Every structure is written in structure tokens, then in C-alpha cells.
Amino acid sequence: MASVKLNFEIPSKLKTWSLALIAIGVLAIVAGFLTKGRGTEAQQAEFIGTLMYNTIFWTLVCNAAMFFVCVTTLAMGGWQVSFKRIPEAISTLVPVFGSITLAILLFVVFTDKHHIYHWLDSAAVAKDEVLKGKSGFLNVRFFAIWSILAVGLWSLLGWRMRQLSNEADVEAMTKEVGASFILRNTVRASMFLVWFALTVGSTIPWLWLMSIDAHWYSTMYSWYTFASSFVSGMSLIALWVVYMKNKGYLEYTTEEQLHDIGKFMFAFSIFWTYLWFSQFMLIWYSNQPEETIYFKNRFQGEYRGIFFLNLIINFVCPILILMKRGAKRNYSLITFMAVLIIFGHWVDFYQMVMGSVRPESSSLGWLDFGVLCFFVGVMIHFVAKALASKPLISKYHPFLKESIIHHT
Amino acid sequence: MAKKKFVVASFDDEDVLFPAVKKARTAGYKIQDVYTPFAVHGLDHALGMRETSLHTAGFIYGITGTTTALSCITWIFTKDWPLDIGGKPHFALPAWIPIIFELTVLFAAVGMVLTFCYLCQLAPFVKKHHFHPRATDDLFVMVIECNDKTNVDDLVGFMKGTGAVEVDVQVAEEGWWLGRYDKDEVLFEHKTVAA
Numbered sequence: 001m002a003s004v005k006l007n008f009e010i011p012s013k014l015k016t017w018s019l020a021l022i023a024i025g026v027l028a029i030v031a032g033f034l035t036k037g038r039g040t041e042a043q044q045a046e047f048i049g050t051l052m053y054n055t056i057f058w059t060l061v062c063n064a065a066m067f068f069v070c071v072t073t074l075a076m077g078g079w080q081v082s083f084k085r086i087p088e089a090i091s092t093l094v095p096v097f098g099s100i101t102l103a104i105l106l107f108v109v110f111t112d113k114h115h116i117y118h119w120l121d122s123a124a125v126a127k128d129e130v131l132k133g134k135s136g137f138l139n140v141r142f143f144a145i146w147s148i149l150a151v152g153l154w155s156l157l158g159w160r161m162r163q164l165s166n167e168a169d170v171e172a173m174t175k176e177v178g179a180s181f182i183l184r185n186t187v188r189a190s191m192f193l194v195w196f197a198l199t200v201g202s203t204i205p206w207l208w209l210m211s212i213d214a215h216w217y218s219t220m221y222s223w224y225t226f227a228s229s230f231v232s233g234m235s236l237i238a239l240w241v242v243y244m245k246n247k248g249y250l251e252y253t254t255e256e257q258l259h260d261i262g263k264f265m266f267a268f269s270i271f272w273t274y275l276w277f278s279q280f281m282l283i284w285y286s287n288q289p290e291e292t293i294y295f296k297n298r299f300q301g302e303y304r305g306i307f308f309l310n311l312i313i314n315f316v317c318p319i320l321i322l323m324k325r326g327a328k329r330n331y332s333l334i335t336f337m338a339v340l341i342i343f344g345h346w347v348d349f350y351q352m353v354m355g356s357v358r359p360e361s362s363s364l365g366w367l368d369f370g371v372l373c374f375f376v377g378v379m380i381h382f383v384a385k386a387l388a389s390k391p392l393i394s395k396y397h398p399f400l401k402e403s404i405i406h407h408t
Numbered sequence: 409m410a411k412k413k414f415v416v417a418s419f420d421d422e423d424v425l426f427p428a429v430k431k432a433r434t435a436g437y438k439i440q441d442v443y444t445p446f447a448v449h450g451l452d453h454a455l456g457m458r459e460t461s462l463h464t465a466g467f468i469y470g471i472t473g474t475t476t477a478l479s480c481i482t483w484i485f486t487k488d489w490p491l492d493i494g495g496k497p498h499f500a501l502p503a504w505i506p507i508i509f510e511l512t513v514l515f516a517a518v519g520m521v522l523t524f525c526y527l528c529q530l531a532p533f534v535k536k537h538h539f540h541p542r543a544t545d546d547l548f549v550m551v552i553e554c555n556d557k558t559n560v561d562d563l564v565g566f567m568k569g570t571g572a573v574e575v576d577v578q579v580a581e582e583g584w585w586l587g588r589y590d591k592d593e594v595l596f597e598h599k600t601v602a603a
Contacts, residue, residue: 277502277505281505284502285494285502285503287494287495407450
């Protein structure tokens with residue numbers, strides 16, 4: 001225990017990089033606002049759409065980190081305890097990115113940007129039987145309240161989990177104290193997960209993303225979005241674990257833990273593909289115009305390249321590269337795959353939003369990468385800050401030993 | 409049918425077994441195998457066994473299944489008997505993916521089960537010598553192979569020293585054979601030397 005480094009000092013290089021990325025991002029956003037944000041309605045929609053898919057993607061990815069903490073807690077997992085502070089630190093970003101998301105989405109619905117959400121156009125809805133039928137769900141009031149509730153409760157319930165985690169830093173626990181600590185963890189984790197199921201697992205992707213194509217629907221959509229964000233979340237955790245190991249922290253985390261994180265990345269890449277394919281194949285097979293319209297832009301239109309790129313990055317690469325045991329225990333390969341998977345699912349979110357908002361052009365341009373820089377910079381900055389604010393290992397956690405001796 | 413001499417040491421505790429395995433290996437004895445009532449975590453590492461190639465075999469079986477399904481359906485639907493089904497193209501790849509997937513799984517699963525049985529020398533009508541019936545119940549049975557130079561008495565004493573509850577010497581068929589237990593095992597019983 002004596003040799004374990006508990007306090008993370010943020011390297012100045014990391015700080016510089018994160019601030020530089022944020023600066024590039026802010027510049028890109030300002031430039032985007034000046035060139036597109038004040039232009040025609042289509043240009044505005046493009047600008048807002050770019051911000052939207054980035055912020056929604058990063059909110060859901062960071063929220064997936066808390067999902068990981070809660071799921072492993074509920075499953076009485078012990079292996080993740082040695083690096084548990086990393087997903088916890090990533091989840092501190094939910095309020096940050098959540099507020100950005102809320103600001104953009106509420107701006108969209110309250111200023112009536114029906115170029116993005118067609119159901120905001122009340123004149124069109126009045127003439128449209130399908131949208132009239134959906135108006136109980138797709139209306140401004142419900143959208144606003146449910147979105148605020150979602151982000152608020154993710155932040156609050158996640159914060160409660162992190163608060164409870166602090167107790168494991170104070171002093172050694174007796175058996176009774178430890179048991180009650182685990183029980184309270186379980187209760188708080190289940191509260192988060194129930195809310196997670198009601199939001200990320202169902203309604204939030206419908207509201208935020210699927211309603212861009214107001215007439216279209218898919219029952220796979222929420223799970224598809226969730227799988228996308230969870231596999232990226234696991235990749236993000238893997239990246240931070242590798243980074244911290246490289247800096248000489250997290251002594252108790254070995255390639256055994258990395259192997260299990262790699263298994264999650266592998267398995268959920270396959271799960272994502274399963275949902276992607278099921279959604280595509282059923283629509284392709286039944287061939288009904290009101291359903292195929294979603295894939296018309298993507299499969300046959302401008303987005304054909306992105307459509308297949310998506311499948312190659314997010315399915316073919318993980319299944320072939322991560323299949324072997326050695327690959328999941330190799331720090332360089334895991335780092336490479338994690339970056340690739342996060343990029344791949346960012347592209348996935350790109351085509352989910354922009355494929356409908358701007359079907360006529362599919363080029364990923366400076367604005368997309370600029371906004372991505374902003375979010376990556378903010379993510380690095382705040383995660384590093386959160387890691388530095390707490391001991392890196394919850395050294396009195398009852399399951400810590402299980403994590404140290406873990407082997408797969 | 410190559411018969412060999414084995415020293416069979418039985419342990420009733422995992423915590424005794426692990427140090428015993430280590431001691432026997434450092435002393436240079438060749439452990440044929442350790443038979444346990446359940447899967448013991450880390451025992452393969454302690455025995456210094458190499459990583460199994462079963463999953464590589466599984467991958468190859470899977471790929472074979474994929475290829476079989478894809479080429480078979482493609483040939484049938486595009487060359488042999490093209491049918492117009494719901495206006496879909498003859499080469500209707502998305503519709504075939506489930507079948508290709510199923511055949512991949514089927515080939516991989518069946519192939520791996522058969523390979524696993526072969527590696528463990530299990531098959532219908534095939535017999536294999538059991539070193540200790542309680543290996544399926546509550547004893548961890550370590551089997552050490554003897555050669556011409558092995559001093560059996562020394563080895564028996566050595567194994568007792570590592571904490572074995574039972575040690576005996578058996579001359580037994582090493583591999584599998586086609587035949588009957590009642591006939592063949594009688595032979596072994598005569599040759600079994602009590603320690």
C-alpha cells in the first residue's frame with residue numbers, strides 16, 4: 001500500500017493540449033456561427049445539427065461511464081474497483097455536457113427550428129394525421145420537461161454514486177460497515193439504472209434523435225443508440241486507464257482488467273452490429289416506403305460512403321482485431337482500437353443526425369472536426385480535474401482485494 | 409496400447425495441491441495431468457500448460473461455415489434456381505446474413521465440441537483408464553509419469569511429503585482404447601501396486 005500513488009498531478013502537457021483543443025473548438029464554433037449560423041435556414045440547420053450530434057454523443061458517452069459503474073456495482077463485480085475512479089471521473093462530465101445539450105435542444109424547440117424537428121411546425125402537424133397522432137409525445141412542453149428531468153436526474157443520481165464512493169477513502173471498514181456500504185451502493189446504482197432505462201434505454205433517443213425524422217420510427221433505435229454510446233464509453237475508459245498506467249498510476253490495474261475492458265469493447269461492438277443489422281434488414285426486407293425513407297438518404301444517397309465506413313470501422317475492425325486474447329491485453333492495440341471505435345461511433349451519430357438534417361451533402365468538414373476538438377478538449381480537461389481531486393484508488397473498498405487478485 | 413507406470417497422489421485440499429504441483433515440477437517430475445472434481449482456477453498456469461488452440465480451431469470452423477453458407481446460397485439463388493422473391497435481387501445478401509450467421513455458429517459449435525472430445529480422448533465406445541474414482545467426487549488426483557530412471561519409492565515418499573492423503577503406483581494404459589472395462593481393467597488391477 002505504501003508504494004501506491006493516490007494523488008494524480010495533472011501533467012502540464014495534458015493541460016496545454018486540452019486548452020489548445022478547446023481553443024480550436026471555440027474558434028471553429030465561432031467561425032461556424034459567422035459563416036453558417038446566420039445564413040439561410042438550411043445553413044442554420046446544418047450548424048445546429050453539427051453542434052447537436054456532437055453534444056448528444058458526448059453526453060451519452062460520459063453517461064455510459066456511470067452506467068458501467070452502476071451495472072458492475074449491481075452485479076456485485078469486484079474486478080473494476082481498482083480503476084473505478086476513472087469511469088467516475090468521466091461521469092462528472094454529464095452535468096457539463098448535459099447543460100450544453102439542454103441549451104442547444106431547448107434553443108431549437110423554443111425558437112421553433114422546424115428544419116431540424118419537423119414536428120415543431122404546428123401548421124404542418126395540423127394537416128398531418130401521423131404527426132397529430134404523435135403530438136402527445138412530440139410536443140415542446142413534454143420535450144423540454146423530459147429532457148431537463150433526464151439530464152438533471154442523470155447528474156444527481158450519478159453524483160450520489162460518486163459521493164458514496166468517497167466513503168471508501170476514509171478508513172478501513174469492519175464487516176458490518178462494509179456490508180452496509182455495498183448495500184447502499186446497490187440501492188443507489190439501481191436507482192440510476194431504472195432512470196437510465198427510462199431515458200437512454202427508451203425515450204431520450206426517440207426525442208432527441210429519432211424525432212428528427214418525425215414520420216419514421218424504429219423499435220431498435222434506442223438500443224442502437226445505447227449500444228453506440230456504451231461501446232464508446234468503454235473505449236474512453238480504456239483510453240484513460242492506459243493513459244494513467246503510462247504515467248505510472250493505477251498500480252493495481254493490470255492487463256487482466258484491460259482484458260475485461262477489451263471484452264466489453266469487443267462484445268458491444270458485435271451487439272451494436274446486431275442492432276444495426278436487425279434495424280436495416282427488417283426495413284430492407286419489408287420495403288415499405290414510410291420505413292425505407294430513412295435508409296434512402298443513407299444507403300442509396302449521398303451518405304453511402306459513410307454508411308459502409310460506419311460498418312467497417314464499428315464491426316469489421318473490432319471483430320477481426322479484438323478477437324484474439326493477446327490483442328485485448330496489448331496496450332497499444334487497445335489504445336488504437338479505442339480511438340477507432342470512438343471515432344466510428346462519432347461518425348455513426350453524425351450520419352444519424354446529419355443524414356436527415358442535411359441529406360444533400362455528406363462531407364465531414366472543418367466544422368465537424370472543430371466541434372469535435374472542443375468536446376474532446378473539455379472532456380480531457382474536466383476528467384483530469386476530477387481525477388486530481390480524489391484519491392485514484394478507493395483503498396478501503398471491500399472488494400479491492402478481489403480486484404487486485406483478479407485474473408481472467 | 410502403450411502401458412506406463414504412474415505414481416498417483418491424491419489431495420483433499422486445493423491449498424495443498426498448488427504447492428505440491430510446484431514442488432513436483434521443481435523437483436523435475438513429469439506431471440501427466442491433474443484430475444479435479446471441478447475446474448480449478450489457475451491450475452493450468454501452475455502446471456505450465458500452454459494456451460489451448462481450441463479457439464483458433466473454432467475460428468477456422470466458423471469461417472468454414474460462413475464460406476459454406478455463402479457459396480451454397482449464392483450458387484442456388486443466382487445460378488442453379490433463380491427465383492423472384494418479392495422483387496428482391498437474386499443476390500439478396502441482407503436476407504442471407506441470418507442463415508450465414510447460423511451456419512457459422514453451427515460449424516464452430518459442432519466442430520469445437522468434436523475437437524474438444526478428441527483432445528480429451530472422449531468418444532462413444534472408447535475407454536480410458538481412471539486413476540481414481542474419487543477424482544469425480546472430492547479428490548484432486550495428481551498423476552506423475554515414471555520412466556526407467558525414476559526411483560518409484562523415492563517418488564512415493566516425496567509425494568507423501570507434499571501432503572497427499574493417498575499415494576499409489578499404477579501401471580496403466582496412457583491413451584484411449586476400444587474395448588471393455590470389465591476385461592481390460594482386471595489386467596490393471598493385478599499390476600496395481602499398493603504404496
